[in-house]
Amino acid sequence: MPQAPTYSDVEQAAARIEPYAHRTPVLRSRLINEELGADVVFKCENFQRMGAFKFRGAFNALSRFTPEQRRSGVVAYSSGNHAQAVALSASILGIPATIVMPHDAPPSKVAATKGYGGEVISYDRYTEDREEIGRTLAAERGLTLVPPYDHPDVIAGQGTASRELFTEVGELDALFVPLGGGGLLSGAALARSALSPDCQLYGVEPEAGNDGQQSLRRGEIVHIDTPKTLADGAQTQHLGAYTFDIIRREVTDIFTATDSELLEGIRIFASTMKIVVEPTGCLGFAAVRARAADLRGKRVGVILSGGNIDAARLAALLPA
Amino acid sequence: MPQAPTYSDVEQAAARIEPYAHRTPVLRSRLINEELGADVVFKCENFQRMGAFKFRGAFNALSRFTPEQRRSGVVAYSSGNHAQAVALSASILGIPATIVMPHDAPPSKVAATKGYGGEVISYDRYTEDREEIGRTLAAERGLTLVPPYDHPDVIAGQGTASRELFTEVGELDALFVPLGGGGLLSGAALARSALSPDCQLYGVEPEAGNDGQQSLRRGEIVHIDTPKTLADGAQTQHLGAYTFDIIRREVTDIFTATDSELLEGIRIFASTMKIVVEPTGCLGFAAVRARAADLRGKRVGVILSGGNIDAARLAALLPA
Numbered sequence: 037m038p039q040a041p042t043y044s045d046v047e048q049a050a051a052r053i054e055p056y057a058h059r060t061p062v063l064r065s066r067l068i069n070e071e072l073g074a075d076v077v078f079k080c081e082n083f084q085r086m087g088a089f090k091f092r093g094a095f096n097a098l099s100r101f102t103p104e105q106r107r108s109g110v111v112a113y114s115s116g117n118h119a120q121a122v123a124l125s126a127s128i129l130g131i132p133a134t135i136v137m138p139h140d141a142p143p144s145k146v147a148a149t150k151g152y153g154g155e156v157i158s159y160d161r162y163t164e165d166r167e168e169i170g171r172t173l174a175a176e177r178g179l180t181l182v183p184p185y186d187h188p189d190v191i192a193g194q195g196t197a198s199r200e201l202f203t204e205v206g207e208l209d210a211l212f213v214p215l216g217g218g219g220l221l222s223g224a225a226l227a228r229s230a231l232s233p234d235c236q237l238y239g240v241e242p243e244a245g246n247d248g249q250q251s252l253r254r255g256e257i258v259h260i261d262t263p264k265t266l267a268d269g270a271q272t273q274h275l276g277a278y279t280f281d282i283i284r285r286e287v288t289d290i291f292t293a294t295d296s297e298l299l300e301g302i303r304i305f306a307s308t309m310k311i312v313v314e315p316t317g318c319l320g321f322a323a324v325r326a327r328a329a330d331l332r333g334k335r336v337g338v339i340l341s342g343g344n345i346d347a348a349r350l351a352a353l354l355p356a
Numbered sequence: 357m358p359q360a361p362t363y364s365d366v367e368q369a370a371a372r373i374e375p376y377a378h379r380t381p382v383l384r385s386r387l388i389n390e391e392l393g394a395d396v397v398f399k400c401e402n403f404q405r406m407g408a409f410k411f412r413g414a415f416n417a418l419s420r421f422t423p424e425q426r427r428s429g430v431v432a433y434s435s436g437n438h439a440q441a442v443a444l445s446a447s448i449l450g451i452p453a454t455i456v457m458p459h460d461a462p463p464s465k466v467a468a469t470k471g472y473g474g475e476v477i478s479y480d481r482y483t484e485d486r487e488e489i490g491r492t493l494a495a496e497r498g499l500t501l502v503p504p505y506d507h508p509d510v511i512a513g514q515g516t517a518s519r520e521l522f523t524e525v526g527e528l529d530a531l532f533v534p535l536g537g538g539g540l541l542s543g544a545a546l547a548r549s550a551l552s553p554d555c556q557l558y559g560v561e562p563e564a565g566n567d568g569q570q571s572l573r574r575g576e577i578v579h580i581d582t583p584k585t586l587a588d589g590a591q592t593q594h595l596g597a598y599t600f601d602i603i604r605r606e607v608t609d610i611f612t613a614t615d616s617e618l619l620e621g622i623r624i625f626a627s628t629m630k631i632v633v634e635p636t637g638c639l640g641f642a643a644v645r646a647r648a649a650d651l652r653g654k655r656v657g658v659i660l661s662g663g664n665i666d667a668a669r670l671a672a673l674l675p676a
Contacts (some may be wrong), residue, residue, distance in 0.1 A: 061381045063403065082630040083383065303667050310402040310663030312630040343630035347623050347674045354671035 038188050040278055043230040045192035046199055046223065049096040053196060056128055057092055060084050060197070062204050065309050073332040076324065077208075079201040082313050082343025086148070088269070089197050089341050090121035090184075093219055096193030097182045098125045106131050111179040113166040115141045116269055117342055118184040123154030134179060136169050144346055185217030186276025195223030201337055202231035209334040212320035214341045215239035215248050215290060216270035218279030224339070225286035235337075236288040240319040242267045243292040251275055252283065252290050266295045266353075269316030269342060293322035300325075302353055305340075314345040315353075358508050360598055363550040365512035366519055366543065369416040373516060376448055377412055380404050380517070382524050385629050393652040396644065397528075399521040402633050402663025406468070408589070409517050409661050410441035410504075413539055416513030417502045418445045426451050431499040433486040435461045436589055437662055438504040443474030454499060456489050464666055505537030506596025515543030521657055522551035529654040532640035534661045535559035535568045535610060536590035538599030544659070545606035555657075556608040560639040562587045563612040571595055572603065572610050586615045586673075589636030589662060613642035620645075622673055625660075634665040635673075 060083045069076055081089040098110060109132035112122040119135045126133035133154040137146060138161035149156055159169055174181045183190065197220065198211065211228060213221045221239045228235050241248045245263025251274075259274040275283065283290075301318030305311050320338040324331060345353075380403045389396055401409040418430060429452035432442040439455045446453035453474040457466060458481040469476055479489050494501045503510065517540065518531065531548060533541045541559045548555050561568045565583025571594075579594040595603065603610075621638030625631050640658040644651060665673075 061383075063381075066405070085386070087630065306632050306670060307667045310407065310632040312626050312632065347627045350626060351671040351674035354667045354674075 040281060041188040041192040041195070041226060043195075043226045045188065046195035046226050049092070049189070049192040050196045050199055052099050053092055053095050053193065056085070056095060057196075058084055059200055062201060063309060063311070067308050068304070072324070072328045074328070074334050074336050076336045076338060077201070077205050078309070079197060079337065079339045080311065081197055081339060081341050082311060082317055084342070086117065086120045086124050087342055087344040088117040088121070089194055089220055089339075090117040091124060092196050093190035093193030093223070094118065094121035094182060095125040095128070097187060097189035098122070098129050098131060100189050101131065101180060105180045108178040108180065109134060110182055111136065111170055111173045111177075112182050112184070113137075113170045114184055116145065117344060119149045119154070120145065120152065122182055123149045123152035127153045134173060134177070136166050136173070138166070142346065183276075185219030186278050188278060190219050191223050191278060191282070192226070193223070194219045195226045197339060198224035198227035199231065201339070202227055205337070207232040207335075208235045208337045210236040210238065210331065211337040211339070212238045212240055212323050213339045214270060214316055214319040215241040216316070217272040218248065218275045218283055220339065220341060221287065222279040222282035225282050229286065237286060238323060239283065239287055239290040240323040241290060241292055242270050242319070243294045245271060246292050247272070247274055248283070249290040249292060251280060252287065255284065266298050266315040267319060269314065270319065291323040291326070293319050293326070297322035297326065299353055302350070303355060306354060312343045312345065312350060313340050314342050317341045317343060360601060361508040361512040361515070361546060363515075363546045365508065366515035366546050369412070369509070369512040370516045370519055372419050373412055373415050373513065376405070376415055377516070378404055379520055382521060383629060383631070387628050388624070392644070392648045394648070394654050394656050396656045396658060397521070397525050398629070399517060399657065399659045400631065401517055401659060401661050402631060402637055404662070406437065406440045406444050407662055407664040408437040408441070409514055409540055409659070410437040411444060412516050413510035413513035413543070414438065414441035414502060415445040415448070417507060417509035418442070418449050418451055420509050421451065421500060425500045428498040428500065429454060430502055431456065431490055431493045431497075432502050432504070433457075433490045434504055436465065437664060439469045439474070440465065440472065442502055443469045443472035447473045454493060454497070456486050456493070458486070462666065503596075505539030506598050508598060510539050511543050511598060511602070512546070513543070514539045515546045517659060518544035518547035519551065521659070522547060525657070527552040527655075528555045528657045530556040530558065530651065531657040531659070532558050532560055532643050533659045534590060534636055534639040535561040536636070537592040538568065538595045538603055540659065540661060541607065542599040542602035545602050549606065557606060558643060559603065559607055559610040560643040561610060561612055562590050562639070563614045565591060566612050567592070567594055568603070569610040569612060571600060572607065575604065586618050586635035587639060589634065590639065611643040611646070613639050613646070617642035617646065619673055622670070623675060626674060632663045632665065632670060633660050634662045637661045637663060
């Protein structure tokens with residue numbers, strides 16, 4: 037089993053992805069700052085390539101493949117941003133990519149994955165096990181599996197988002213990070229320890245799927261059923277071994293957000309900040325708004341993890 | 357009559373607004389570049405304070421008031437972004453502001469103007485003349501009128517947007533600028549002459565209100581009825597004396613865009629670039645897409661003039 041990642045791995049990942057990833061902008065809103073009485077900085081990973089932070093981890097992992105692994109190819113399973121991130125990274129690096137996606141994945145995501153040159157293999161998410169399919173493909177075809185979050189190279193890659201934020205704005209009092217499987221949050225923890233050691237670090241997950249919060253309280257990884265939530269990027273059933281080990285040591289607390297809080301965030305981002313953020317990307321801001329009283333006068337970072345939402349879905353979520 | 361503005365005025369305006377205005381980000385989209393076969397840079401004035409470039413010109417004009425003018429106050433007439441720009445600038449500079457707005461202006465814009473501390477005076481846009489009301493208020497109360505576009509300080513302020521763009525990305529082959537009364541376009545002309553003299557400069561106005569195109573062809577200012585168009589920021593009836601004088605000398609050509617081309621732009625910006633752009637802000641990109649064949653291999657700048665669109669209206673304009 038590979039070694040747990042450290043901040044040094046985040047720095048190496050930053051050098052690897054630098055020619056290919058966007059250094060995403062950090063935005064502020066005076067209106068939001070006045071309303072909250074805090075200085076809030078938003079790290080806009082909705083402007084990252086393929087529309088989400090996932091490109092960072094996938095590209096870092098794939099760029100560490102041996103020549104042999106590159107020739108044989110990569111396999112990944114995902115219905116969302118990780119699929120596109122692996123397909124795009126593989127196309128940049130000239131690695132054949134096989135992506136296992138549920139047959140009812142949004143057509144736009146299937147099309148985007150194929151557009152990057154990935155081979156898409158469909159499965160029935162109610163009767164088939166995607167991890168099993170992935171492992172079988174890996175064994176039969178000699179492919180290397182890149183998991184969506186529980187891998188040191190993926191975690192180190194995701195950590196580059198928080199590294200860029202701290203590098204640009206300096207130290208913070210608190211940082212709020214969306215939490216699904218924990219790749220983005222554990223990467224943030226590595227950057228925080230090195231660059232802003234006094235910063236409180238918070239993960240934020242959907243209320244309907246608070247396995248991270250439960251895991252942190254019990255001191256062990258809690259498994260749940262796939263939660264029903266607008267935050268389709270955080271419908272994970274459990275943290276990973278690597279991510280939980282970092283999160284349990286480093287994270288101050290884990291909060292939750294309801295679907296209506298995420299909706300409110302989508303609307304504020306569109307109206308006030310003129311940006312499109314997917315529901316999962318609104319988790320951090322929802323927790324900040326709910327805890328504004330504790331954050332007055334503080335310097336607060338919020339990671340907006342992605343912006344991949346169909347225009348029709350966005351229209352349906354904005355107020356009538 | 358004050359002297360026509362020069363690039364030196366743009367530089368002075370840049371120094372005046374620098375502590376108060378945002379230096380807005382310049383964004384690129386690889387997907388759009390691949391589709392168009394060009395290198396396109398978007399200057400995002402939708403991220404400017406109060407959501408549009410108008411803050412630049414208004415703040416520059418108000419900051420040049422004499423102490424006497426500051427004490428007496430400013431008056432402006434506008435149903436849109438200029439009203440908010442004057443109200444916000446006046447509140448920053450401690451100048452009393454009176455804004456003449458149509459009684460059927462969007463409640464959100466009236467509320468924003470009042471929120472910045474402006475006194476709002478309503479008029480009936482079908483039976484009353486706003487310029488007459490503005491002049492009467494100016495005379496009776498000793499207020500200084502700041503017009504929405506036809507003033508050297510306003511033009512110089514708007515020119516700072518293009519100045520920032522050229523400073524950040526270097527010279528361009530072509531620059532596309534939304535055109536209403538011509539403040540943004542004539543300001544762009546001043547910056548272009550100094551910083552990228554070989555750059556072709558294009559104004560883009562709504563097809564329903566092509567008075568600028570007609571004026572350029574006839575060599576004199578053409579007046580039209582208020583056009584019906586989605587681009588509510590470009591419903592002007594004629595160019596100004598200052599703006600036309602610069603435009604006739606400096607601008608390569610003026611193109612038009614249909615409402616359906618603006619709609620397509622709103623959707624592409626939301627889906628591909630994750631940003632909210634108001635219809636008027638989509639004028640430049642619409643012209644670029646229509647002329648892609650002529651722009652292959654070129655470095656192309658596009659100014660996104662603003663992002664002020666109600667969330668409900670945005671929802672209605674996105675595809676169902």
